[in-house]
Amino acid sequence: MTTMTKPKEKSKKVPLRGMMENVMEQFNSAADHIDLHPNIRKILSITNNEIIVHFPVKMDSGDVEIFTGYRVQHNNALGPYKGGLRYHPTVDIDAARALAMWMTWKTSLAGLPYGGGKGGIQLDPSKYSQSELERITRRFTFALADNIGPEHDIPAPDVNTNSQTMAWIADTYMSTRPPAERTANQHVVTGKPDGSGGLEGRDRATGYGVFLNIKFWAARTNVELKGKKFIVQGFGNVGYWASHFLEKEGAKLVAVQDAFGSIENQKGITVEDLFEYTKSNKGSIVDFPDAENADKDAFFATDCDICIPAALGNQITKENAPTIKATLIAEGANGPTNVEGEQLLLKRGVTIIPDILCNSGGVVGSYFEWLQNRNGELWQLDEVIAKLDKKMKESFDKVYEYSEREGMDLRTSAFCIAIKRIEKAYIQRGIFP
Numbered sequence: 001m002t003t004m005t006k007p008k009e010k011s012k013k014v015p016l017r018g019m020m021e022n023v024m025e026q027f028n029s030a031a032d033h034i035d036l037h038p039n040i041r042k043i044l045s046i047t048n049n050e051i052i053v054h055f056p057v058k059m060d061s062g063d064v065e066i067f068t069g070y071r072v073q074h075n076n077a078l079g080p081y082k083g084g085l086r087y088h089p090t091v092d093i094d095a096a097r098a099l100a101m102w103m104t105w106k107t108s109l110a111g112l113p114y115g116g117g118k119g120g121i122q123l124d125p126s127k128y129s130q131s132e133l134e135r136i137t138r139r140f141t142f143a144l145a146d147n148i149g150p151e152h153d154i155p156a157p158d159v160n161t162n163s164q165t166m167a168w169i170a171d172t173y174m175s176t177r178p179p180a181e182r183t184a185n186q187h188v189v190t191g192k193p194d195g196s197g198g199l200e201g202r203d204r205a206t207g208y209g210v211f212l213n214i215k216f217w218a219a220r221t222n223v224e225l226k227g228k229k230f231i232v233q234g235f236g237n238v239g240y241w242a243s244h245f246l247e248k249e250g251a252k253l254v255a256v257q258d259a260f261g262s263i264e265n266q267k268g269i270t271v272e273d274l275f276e277y278t279k280s281n282k283g284s285i286v287d288f289p290d291a292e293n294a295d296k297d298a299f300f301a302t303d304c305d306i307c308i309p310a311a312l313g314n315q316i317t318k319e320n321a322p323t324i325k326a327t328l329i330a331e332g333a334n335g336p337t338n339v340e341g342e343q344l345l346l347k348r349g350v351t352i353i354p355d356i357l358c359n360s361g362g363v364v365g366s367y368f369e370w371l372q373n374r375n376g377e378l379w380q381l382d383e384v385i386a387k388l389d390k391k392m393k394e395s396f397d398k399v400y401e402y403s404e405r406e407g408m409d410l411r412t413s414a415f416c417i418a419i420k421r422i423e424k425a426y427i428q429r430g431i432f433p
Helices: 009-011 013-033 038-044 091-107 132-148 161-177 183-187 201-220 235-249 271-279 296-301 339-347 360-374 383-404 410-429
Strands: 049-058 064-075 081-087 114-122 151-159 229-233 253-255 261-265 292-294 306-309 326-330 350-352
Touching: 009 038, 013 038, 013 091, 013 339, 013 410, 038 410, 049 091, 049 271, 064 081, 064 091, 064 132, 064 151, 064 253, 081 091, 081 161, 091 114, 091 132, 091 360, 091 410, 114 151, 132 161, 151 161, 151 183, 161 183, 183 360, 201 235, 201 350, 201 360, 201 383, 229 235, 229 296, 235 253, 235 271, 235 306, 253 271, 253 296, 261 296, 292 296, 306 383, 339 350, 350 410, 360 383, 383 410
Parallel strands: 081 114, 081 151, 229 253, 229 306, 306 326, 326 350
Antiparallel strands: 049 064, 064 114, 253 261, 261 292
16 A cells, blocks of 8 residues: 555644654653763654555445554664554554654663554544454555564554454464465564464553552552552553552552543442443443542542553643642553643652553563564463563663662653663664665
8 A cells, every 4th residue: 555645634633743742852851861872862853664554444334434544663773663553533643653752762671672663543443343343454454564574563452452453463464475474474463362372461461560560669669559549540451450450469449530431439449340340331431330420520630649541642731730649650551641741740749650661561571472473482371470570670670770870750761771772772783874
C-alpha cells in the first residue's frame, strides 16, 4: 500500500500534539543534564520512519469503509523497533510519534536489544463486530507489508488490542512469506495466545511490573503497603493485574475509573468481584453493586495513598494535579502525566514512578516471548515471573540510585540512563558514511 501524507483534519487534535511536546521536553531536560552530544541529540529528536496507510475493508453489511493505519519507527540503534499497536479514535501520526519515542527510552532503560516503534488504527473497536475487526487487522497487516518483521519491527498489544489481534497479525504475516520461512516468522509480534507461540504470563506482565515498581519503592522508602488505599484509572489488562497483586499485599482498592464512568468505596472494592462484574456488564465498571458511582471529573481528587493511571495519555494535568491526594503515582499508561502537571506534583513532594520504568514489564515480557519463539523454547510461568522480577528490580535500582546520587526526580533519571545507553552505541559505531 502506498505511503500517504496525513489528512489535514488530523492536525486539530491538540491533546495529542501535547503528548509530543511532553516527550520532547522530557528528552531535552535529560539531554541537557547528561550534556548529550549535539549530533546525537539531532538524531534522537526525529523519527527514522513514519508509515501511514489507507486501506479498504468490506463490512458485514457489504459496504466498504476506508481505514487509516499508522506505524512510526523512532530509532533502532540498539535493535529492531518494538512497540504496541492500538485501536482508538485518538490514534494519529502525532500520537504515534510520541509513543514511539517513549518506547525507545523504555527498551533502552530495560537493557533490551530493541529500539522504539508504535502505531495503530484510528477507530472505535466497540463499533465493529469480531469478524470485521479480524478483516481490518488482517488488511492492516497486509498494508504494512515488509515495514514489520521479526528482526525489523515487532508489534505487540496496546490499547484495545489483545492476544487475538496479535494472532491475526502473525497468521497474516506468515501467510505472505515463502513456505519455508513461515514458521520462522512467528515472532513477528509478541503478546500472542499461549497456543500460538505466546508466553505464559505475558497477559499480566505489564500490570505485574507496575505492582513490582510500587513494591520496590515501598521497600526503599520503608512504606508498608498493607492498608494503603489506591485508585486505578483504566481497568483493562494493566489496571486489573496491578490491582490484583496490590490487593494480595494487603492494599485496598477504593476507586476505579474507566471510559464509562467512575466508582468509589472507601471501605474497599474487591478486585476479583469487580473484574467478574465487568464481564457481564459489557466491560464497564459503572453501577457495580459494591460501590457508588462517582463524579468522573473528580476522580484524581479521591482520598488515597497511591494513584495508578493506566488508561491513556495526558490525564494528569495542571488543572487536576493540585487536587491529587496520593503521595505516589505509578504510571501504568504511556504519558499519563503532562509536564505542567508533573512539575506541580514534584513541588508538593509527590513521587512519580515514570511510565518508561513503571510499565516496562510488558516489553520485558515481550522480549522473553520473542526469545522463546526465536530459540524454539517453552518457558513455564514460574520461570517467566522469576526472570521478570530480576529484570524489573535491576531497572528500578538503577533509576532510584541515579536519582539519589544526582538529586533529581525518577523520570529525568530514567531518561538519562536510557539516552546514555543509546549515545554510547552511536559513539562506538559512528555515523554512516
